[in-house]
Amino acid sequence: MPRAKAFSGALKKKQLQERRAKHNAKLEEQQQLERENDPFRNENMPGVPTGYNNIASTNPYGGRFVKGFSKEFKSDSHGSGETSARENSNHPAGTKLRSIFTKRSAVDIRNSRLESMKPLELLPESELEVSFESMHQDAIAFPTRPKWDYTMSRELVEANERRMFEKWLESIYDRYPTEELSYFELNLDVWRQLWRALEISDIIMIIVDIRHPVIHFPPSLYHYVVHEMKRKLVVVFNKIDLVAPNTLFAWKQYFKETFPELHIASFSCYPSDPTLINDSSTAALRRVAKRPTRRFYNAVGVRDVLMACKDVELSKNGAQVGWDALIAQYDVQKEAESQESEEEAEQEKEAEQEKDPKEKKSLEKETDMHLAGTLQTVNIEDDEHVPNIDYVTIGLVGHPNVGKSSLINSIMGRTVVSTSRTPGHTKHFQTIHLTHNVRLCDSPGLVFPSILPKPLQILSGMHPIAQVQEPYSVVKYLAMRVNMPRLLKLDPPPSYERGPFRWSAFAICESYALQRGFLTAKAGYPDVYRAANAILRLANDGRILLSFKPPGFFTSTKYEMLKVAEDDAALTSFSEDDHQRKYKSTISATATASTDEEEEEEEEETDESDEDEQDSSSVKKQSKFQMNTRVGGFFGLLQDDDGGDSDDNDGEDEDDSSQSSPDT
Known part of the structure; x- marks a missing residue:
């Protein structure tokens, strides 16, 4: 050595x-490389108008993007402002379809952090009441696909789409300040996926989170689908297990009043808690148990979703769907799945925990290969741009992390689409056949433009928590509407022992870090960033419940009266149906009883006639021998009833009388 x-x-x-x-x-x-790929840097802007160099320095959205966005915005070497098809096609799918959001400036981050150190003021419950007018004061239109025909080349179609998208972005940033705009999708390829999904779908299904339905339902998409495309629209309230039944009922009524042409359904991958009555109470706002990651797809509401598709009453000559048979088949399947015992589920859970990490990785690869074989991934280059006459296509659209892929897996009864808690997991829209003429289309989650608060977007799951640059302002937004210190059972941190103490968002993060043992590696200070990140994940997962309500939920009895009226109507219809059932059963029972009585009377008459014939014959036989031997009338009749014994007794009496005569 x-x-x-x-x-x-x-x-x-x-x-x-x-x-x-x-x-x-x-x-x-x-x-x-990032500077070269920045789509809004002056030298990279395709088709820059004359005089644009003078205002480039004041461009409010220059260079504020996350890493890894597509290179399609970069101009070619000839300076024509058009991206070559070869360069655009060489991008990996994961990079090309990665969501792009604006990045916050360092000054903005510093100011937000300082604001999070100020004392909090807990808002009243009425502040949880939101409406479309308050959240979408100025509805921003989303980019729609330019008109095209099959005579146009692919390069020309894509160039028109890029030109339209750039004009749309310029109009938005010219109209709204960057600070007011919320996070929204800036990648043209992701918007293209939405365009394809809308074009091939007969029924558009928007999936929304029941905790924030107004935020997840873009009014611009509703007007475009219903009024311009003339398509059927269904909204599905997902994750209903997180809220109380009265919250779900109130949101259904509000959406029916606001959008009369909308069909509504509710769904959840997990069963609801029957003891949850008021989701605004402190006990309901904090869930100790974590929602299981493994699903057995015995979901709640699949029948409701299929019934909503049936109520759409879509008429299509090429595809006749038997919705009743499909729903009946699902009922049978659900009944069979519900018989699975909890012991088998526990055994599978224990077996999964005992697996070696290498075995888990190999199993994940096998699962991915199985998914690749069971679903059809439809890329944007496919030629289908109108609804197929042989299929009824149900397109699922919505924001990231609202449960589109989970709904498809629950409808199919098995895992056919990969899911994840991280927003933006689905990259391409993909079709899955439910029957021979019904198919489901899963599209990537896409954030529509709006002027919503950025912290609210993060809490609703639109933005990946791992990419949040400054989480303290988000914790502040949450703590102003939910009593976090009481919910998490926090104690004031030691640094605030002197003087009067008032909670702030930063103090909540510091106290939670000490409670969980989150400390920095070298100095041992409380890791407030990690604590804030953990709090946001609890809120995103539903273990800390931030649930908005429709207008008048707390300040009026409108929805309570509507609920009572609906229950009374249901009870009345049930009593009428029950009365009719009882009436029909009474009539049938009466008819059956009368028939039985007639048969019994006929049998009795037959028996009586037979008995009369037997009595008359017996009287004729006994008249010569027994009439003179009867003793005492009625008792003699009783004696006659003894049959053969009476004959023997009579013989014994005759013998006794003959024997006693000598003594007399």
């Missing part, structure tokens, strides 16, 4: 300098 060489401090210093220089060079190369 060779002798180890001494490694002096000077050599160590030189090694670190070389490593640092190599790292800096790599970082500079990456930054240069």
